[in-house]
Amino acid sequence: MIIEYFSANLWQLWTLIFFVCLILEVFSGDFFIMSFAIGALAGILTAAIGLNFTIQVVCFAILSLLSLLFIRPVVLHHLHRGEDSRVSNADAIIGREGRVSQSIETGGYGRVAIDGDDWKACSVTGEAIDEGTRVRVVKMESIIVTVEPV
Numbered sequence: 774m775i776i777e778y779f780s781a782n783l784w785q786l787w788t789l790i791f792f793v794c795l796i797l798e799v800f801s802g803d804f805f806i807m808s809f810a811i812g813a814l815a816g817i818l819t820a821a822i823g824l825n826f827t828i829q830v831v832c833f834a835i836l837s838l839l840s841l842l843f844i845r846p847v848v849l850h851h852l853h854r855g856e857d858s859r860v861s862n863a864d865a866i867i868g869r870e871g872r873v874s875q876s877i878e879t880g881g882y883g884r885v886a887i888d889g890d891d892w893k894a895c896s897v898t899g900e901a902i903d904e905g906t907r908v909r910v911v912k913m914e915s916i917i918v919t920v921e922p923v
């Protein structure tokens with residue numbers, strides 16, 4: 774019964790596919806599933822003008838593929854403009870300034886407070902740095918920051 778209904782009203786099936794793809798795209802955000810929503814628009818249009826199901830599926834597949842190949846790269850380029858130059862995670866700490874919270878020993882380690890976090894630190898020259906000295910992070914290896922006095 775429902776199959777007969779959808780076969781008589783295939784545009785509703787394509788509309789359902791379109792909205793499901795839109796909802797899934799909201800959660801993925803990479804414009805991949807949106808390409809299939811665009812393909813579903815071709816299915817809606819071909820069903821509305823009365824073409825058979827095979828032609829609808831072919832139009833869906835072709836428009837989805839074209840969207841993936843040509844529209845998605847352009848959209849991603851515009852959505853992610855300038856993100857390549859942004860640093861994240863631990864790399865963002867390089868260049869930051871902080872204060873020595875535990876003296877850094879000659880050739881050894883101490884602690885540095887940076888933006889509320891306390892990091893194990895060593896001196897870039899290997900010399901001692903007294904507690905309370907302002908320092909700048911010049912390098913990071915694993916969880917140890919290398920600092921120089923400011």
